[in-house]
Amino acid sequence: GSSGSSTGSGTGASGSGTGASGSGTGSSGNAAxxxxxxxxxxxxxxxxxxxxxxxxxxxxxxxxxxxxxSGATAxxxxxxxxxSGTASGSTSGDTTTACTxxxxxxxxxxxxxxxxxxxxxxxxxxxxxxxxxxxxTLYGADTSCQTELQDVQTLGIGxxxxxxxxxxxxxxVVSVEFGTANSTSSTFTVDGxxxxxxxxxSAAGSTGTSAVGFTAAGTTVLLFGTDPDCGLEVQTLVxx
Numbered sequence: 001g002s003s004g005s006s007t008g009s010g011t012g013a014s015g016s017g018t019g020a021s022g023s024g025t026g027s028s029g030n031a032a033x034x035x036x037x038x039x040x041x042x043x044x045x046x047x048x049x050x051x052x053x054x055x056x057x058x059x060x061x062x063x064x065x066x067x068x069x070s071g072a073t074a075x076x077x078x079x080x081x082x083x084s085g086t087a088s089g090s091t092s093g094d095t096t097t098a099c100t101x102x103x104x105x106x107x108x109x110x111x112x113x114x115x116x117x118x119x120x121x122x123x124x125x126x127x128x129x130x131x132x133x134x135x136x137t138l139y140g141a142d143t144s145c146q147t148e149l150q151d152v153q154t155l156g157i158g159x160x161x162x163x164x165x166x167x168x169x170x171x172x173v174v175s176v177e178f179g180t181a182n183s184t185s186s187t188f189t190v191d192g193x194x195x196x197x198x199x200x201x202s203a204a205g206s207t208g209t210s211a212v213g214f215t216a217a218g219t220t221v222l223l224f225g226t227d228p229d230c231g232l233e234v235q236t237l238v239x240x
Contacts, residue, residue, distance in 0.1 A: 079125075099183040099201035100165075100172040105240060106132035108159035108176075111149060113141045118232045121224050123193035124216030126166055131221060131237035133162035140231025148229070152178050164237055165222075171197075 118139035138145065152158040157179030165172045174183045185201040195212045213224030219239035226232055 043051055046125045099185045099203050100174060101161060102130075102165050102172050102174055104161055104163050104174050104176070105130065106134075106161045106163045108161050109133055109136050110153070110159050111136040113138045113146060113149070119215070119222065119234060121193035121213030121222075122215040122217075123190075125238065126190070126214075126216050126221065127219070128168065130167050130240045131164040131166065132240055133160060133235055135234075135236035136160050137229045137234045137236070138227075138232070139234065142229055144233070145227070145230035146200070155179075162235070162237075 009183055046119040058219075112135070114137050116139070141149075149158060160174040160175070160177045162173065162177075169189065170185070170187050172185050173182075175181070181203070183201075183203045184199050186197050188195045188197045188200040190196075193212075193215070195214050196209065197212055198209050199207045201207065215222040215224075223235045223237065225233040225235070
């Protein structure tokens with residue numbers, strides 16, 4: 001029989017393909033916010049606290065606009081500056097020196113502006129003892145004075161506390177006036193309805209002589225002073 005034969009042939013299909021390209025966008029970081037702090041305590045320390053508050057506000061603005069690293073840095077700087085302002089205000093405003101050892105017994109009194117008729121010094125007999133301020137009245141205060149009073153009251157330092165100790169011809173005083181603490185030691189002589197005062201020690205550094213009008217009636221003493229803007233200042237002291 002005849003022999004059979006066959007030849008096998010074929011072509012394999014070529015492989016092909018394209019990988020998808022990767023893509024993505026990173027989200028931007030949130031801006032850091034610097035907080036503003038700073039309380040103002042004391043006229044002498046007011047500039048420090050105001051400076052701190054201003055710097056703090058600048059840090060917050062910068063952090064909001066630039067974002068991420070620069071914002072965080074500026075914000076942190078603002079917070080630090082604000083904090084230092086608070087410390088400066090408190091320290092400068094409350095500093096006293098030992099011109100007296102008496103204690104403050106007077107409550108915080110808010111000065112009042114009066115449009116009524118102003119009293120006049122009447123003199124009288126001063127009685128030894130401890131006196132505390134109970135009222136602070138201004139007569140004839142102009143617009144400038146009233147604006148200043150509103151400003152210090154807004155800042156939280158619009159009150160006055162005073163304690164006087166009379167003994168013979170000497171008087172010792174501790175006070176906190178509009179955030180500024182002071183203490184004095186003085187001698188005085190009576191000249192009619194006027195006290196001629198010689199201050200020998202003052203924590204604020206202001207010594208010397210002055211004339212103060214007064215009225216003494218029982219346990220109450222009125223002291224009279226003047227101010228270019230605030231007019232006549234009448235302080236009411238009551239014996240404790």
